[in-house]
Amino acid sequence: IVTSFQPNLLVGKSVLITAGPTFEPIDPVRGITNLSSGKMGYAIARAAREAGADVTLVSGPTALDAPYGVHRIGVQTAEQMHDVVMSRIAAQHVFIAVAAVADWRVKNASAQKIKKDADGKSPTLEFEENADILAAVAALDKPPYCVGFAAESENLIEFGEAKRKKKNIPLLVGNIGPQTFGRDDNELMLFDEKGHLPLPHADKQTLARQLIAEIAQRLPD
Ligand code: CTP
Ligand code: CA
Numbered sequence: 001i002v003t004s005f006q007p008n009l010l011v012g013k014s015v016l017i018t019a020g021p022t023f024e025p026i027d028p029v030r031g032i033t034n035l036s037s038g039k040m041g042y043a044i045a046r047a048a049r050e051a052g053a054d055v056t057l058v059s060g061p062t063a064l065d066a067p068y069g070v071h072r073i074g075v076q077t078a079e080q081m082h083d084v085v086m087s088r089i090a091a092q093h094v095f096i097a098v099a100a101v102a103d104w105r106v107k108n109a110s111a112q113k114i115k116k117d118a119d120g121k122s123p124t125l126e127f128e129e130n131a132d133i134l135a136a137v138a139a140l141d142k143p144p145y146c147v148g149f150a151a152e153s154e155n156l157i158e159f160g161e162a163k164r165k166k167k168n169i170p171l172l173v174g175n176i177g178p179q180t181f182g183r184d185d186n187e188l189m190l191f192d193e194k195g196h197l198p199l200p201h202a203d204k205q206t207l208a209r210q211l212i213a214e215i216a217q218r219l220p221d
Helices: 039-050 078-091 133-138 156-167 204-218
Strands: 014-019 024-027 030-032 054-059 071-074 094-097 104-106 127-129 145-151 171-175 185-192 195-203
Touching: 014 039, 014 078, 024 104, 039 054, 039 094, 039 204, 054 078, 078 133, 094 133, 133 145, 133 156, 145 156, 145 204, 156 171, 156 185, 156 195, 171 204, 185 204, 195 204
Parallel strands: 014 054, 014 094, 054 071, 094 145, 145 171
Antiparallel strands: 024 030, 104 127, 171 185, 185 195
């Protein structure tokens, strides 16, 4: 574990980060989202910038300010996040997928606000799967160094290793602990081809700096 933060670790590198939740519309005034606050992704963007990288942050709706010196692009849906990422990925050295991307979008979203039915009948939502952004980036001809996140509720080590392999990425970060969403602290477990490495409980900015140092160490020259 690299405990002290070294600046300039990522000078000359471009880093693209996704963060926050996505929002999938049901109609013009309603939608489906999740409890991601964006705090971990924003802390990583800040740490990457501190390390000298050129940082782009593709963010779903959050209450956070863009970190100083970071180029933020706001999106709502998983599809928009996918399109923005894919249009900018070619120039990147590192891709860090921190966003809690909706796995499904509403297939029968309504262009008009859905009105209550006179007979009291409830609307039925149909879903279709969203593209997996991280998998799409990892499958590119010349992918950047890809880092994924996972929040597993059980069997973290087994599921973490399996998810890293399934996504075909060199580094996967597991959120440990009960409920990380919205909190200022966290506890992480890194999975790479050599095994797993814990980053013990700390505030998210400290963990973000440690993660950036771990990523910098693993980049090809
Ligand atoms: N991810 C992504 N695009 C998606 C879904 C997930 O880029 N459509 C990324 C997340 O940002 C995260 C990683 O994939 O870095 C793992 O997300 P997770 O939800 O844990 O995995 P899934 O593959 O969606 O599997 P499941 O939710 O069924 O566990
Ligand atoms: Ca998922």
